[in-house]
Amino acid sequence: MVRYLGIILNGVTGRMGTNQHLFRSIRAIEEQGGVRVSDDLTLMPRPILTGRNEAKLAALANRAGGLPFTTDIDAALADPENAIFFDASGTLQRAGFIERAVAAGKAVYCEKPTAVETAEALRLARLCEDAGLKNGVVQDKLWLPGIRKFMLLRDQGFFGRILSVRGEFGYWVFTGEHEGQPAQRPSWNYRKEDGGGIIVDMLCHWRYVIDNCFGPVSAVSCRGATHVPERWDERGAKYACTADDACYATMETANGVVCQFNSAWTVRVRRDDLFTMQVDGTHGSAVVGLRQCRIQAAGATPRPVWNPDIEQPIDFFGGWQEVPDATGYDNAFKAQWELFLRHVALDEPFPWTLREGAKGVQLAELGLQSWAERRWLDVGEL
Numbered sequence: 001m002v003r004y005l006g007i008i009l010n011g012v013t014g015r016m017g018t019n020q021h022l023f024r025s026i027r028a029i030e031e032q033g034g035v036r037v038s039d040d041l042t043l044m045p046r047p048i049l050t051g052r053n054e055a056k057l058a059a060l061a062n063r064a065g066g067l068p069f070t071t072d073i074d075a076a077l078a079d080p081e082n083a084i085f086f087d088a089s090g091t092l093q094r095a096g097f098i099e100r101a102v103a104a105g106k107a108v109y110c111e112k113p114t115a116v117e118t119a120e121a122l123r124l125a126r127l128c129e130d131a132g133l134k135n136g137v138v139q140d141k142l143w144l145p146g147i148r149k150f151m152l153l154r155d156q157g158f159f160g161r162i163l164s165v166r167g168e169f170g171y172w173v174f175t176g177e178h179e180g181q182p183a184q185r186p187s188w189n190y191r192k193e194d195g196g197g198i199i200v201d202m203l204c205h206w207r208y209v210i211d212n213c214f215g216p217v218s219a220v221s222c223r224g225a226t227h228v229p230e231r232w233d234e235r236g237a238k239y240a241c242t243a244d245d246a247c248y249a250t251m252e253t254a255n256g257v258v259c260q261f262n263s264a265w266t267v268r269v270r271r272d273d274l275f276t277m278q279v280d281g282t283h284g285s286a287v288v289g290l291r292q293c294r295i296q297a298a299g300a301t302p303r304p305v306w307n308p309d310i311e312q313p314i315d316f317f318g319g320w321q322e323v324p325d326a327t328g329y330d331n332a333f334k335a336q337w338e339l340f341l342r343h344v345a346l347d348e349p350f351p352w353t354l355r356e357g358a359k360g361v362q363l364a365e366l367g368l369q370s371w372a373e374r375r376w377l378d379v380g381e382l
């Protein structure tokens with residue numbers, strides 16, 4: 001039997017909505033023949049695209065193989081065939097859409113951050129909880145192959161006691177000044193008044209990464225910066241950057257792991273990947289990338305000697321072993337989508353709720369406060 005799940009995909013003409021959610025998740029699930037639950041049951045998404053711009057929606061719906069679309073979101077919400085409302089519109093638009101979806105009794109799934117303030121993110125979580133509606137927030141990094149390989153090694157005891165973590169995320173985002181180097185991120189990312197800023201964007205991710213990989217975050221110290229003061233927008237007009245474009249954050253976990261994460265749209269990459277995370281433990285270390293995970297065990301650790309008068313005799317990069325793929329790894333967004341579909345249809349657990357998403361917003365808000373007040377802040381229970 002095939003069970004169809006109507007899904008309203010809102011705000012999907014944007015970067016994330018189109019690439020990660022529509023094509024690499026929902027269309028990919030359709031193309032693989034749905035989510036096969038058992039010999040007798042397959043879950044099949046039935047998407048409808050909603051948004052403000054009819055022409056853009058029509059073009060995207062056509063590109064996706066002739067999907068239905070509408071600018072009348074209330075009509076889509078009124079259709080009982082639509083079980084799920086998904087939102088990838090702008091961060092500041094999210095609350096209004098979630099409220100409407102809750103009023104219509106839909107299961108709610110959305111991009112992060114759910115809001116830019118903790119109180120608002122919690123309010124949205126409670127709205128869903130009080131209405132008894134299933135809900136979830138995208139926490140895609142948890143399904144990256146590199147992170148999954150790390151978790152397997154951790155669960156098998158490879159690291160011993162984990163001591164510290166160094167995360168390095170970022171790349172150079174062009175300012176848009178030169179026609180030959182267009183900006184590769186939307187201009188709202190650099191305007192605080194439009195929900196932009198790398199602290200709001202990335203500390204949401206680091207919260208669930210640290211909570212799930214190393215233990216609950218208990219304190220944060222953060223220094224942000226707006227290194228590039230002016231950029232050029234989608235229409236080629238110069239604008240002032242009012243949001244942070246780099247962030248230097250240190251987090252502690254309740255079990256004493258020190259986690260430093262640098263995030264920047266103002267760095268040039270000379271490392272394994274756009275995101276790397278070095279984890280050092282008493283028994284072994286790992287350098288985790290998006291897909292790869294390289295490890296060095298205690299017994300294989302070289303013994304360096306500080307001597308700048310000679311060429312370095314140790315090939316430090318050579319002393320690491322690449323962890324092989326242990327299984328097939330799906331697109332991270334698709335993997336989480338499949339779990340959400342199973343949650344909605346079959347009541348299977350889905351712990352990545354709006355309440356969990358609110359914890360990310362909390363860390364971002366405290367990060368901004370820590371920067372403003374130039375001090376460490378405790379991260380309380382939510």
Ligand SMILES: NC(=O)c1ccc[n+]([C@@H]2O[C@H](COP(=O)([O-])OP(=O)(O)OC[C@H]3O[C@@H](n4cnc5c(N)ncnc54)[C@H](O)[C@@H]3O)[C@@H](O)[C@H]2O)c1
Binds near residue numbers: 016
């Ligand atoms: N999970 C991740 O790794 C990740 C990465 C980047 C962005 N995001 C999040 O995804 C969301 C979208 O980011 P993006 O980079 O795709 O931005 P974007 O600007 O490319 O897309 C935003 C989309 O929302 C639409 N939109 C804005 N206001 C709307 C409204 N009132 N009604 C309907 N549609 C509206 C825009 O037209 C656009 O299509 C943001 O909340 C962002 O924080 C998540």
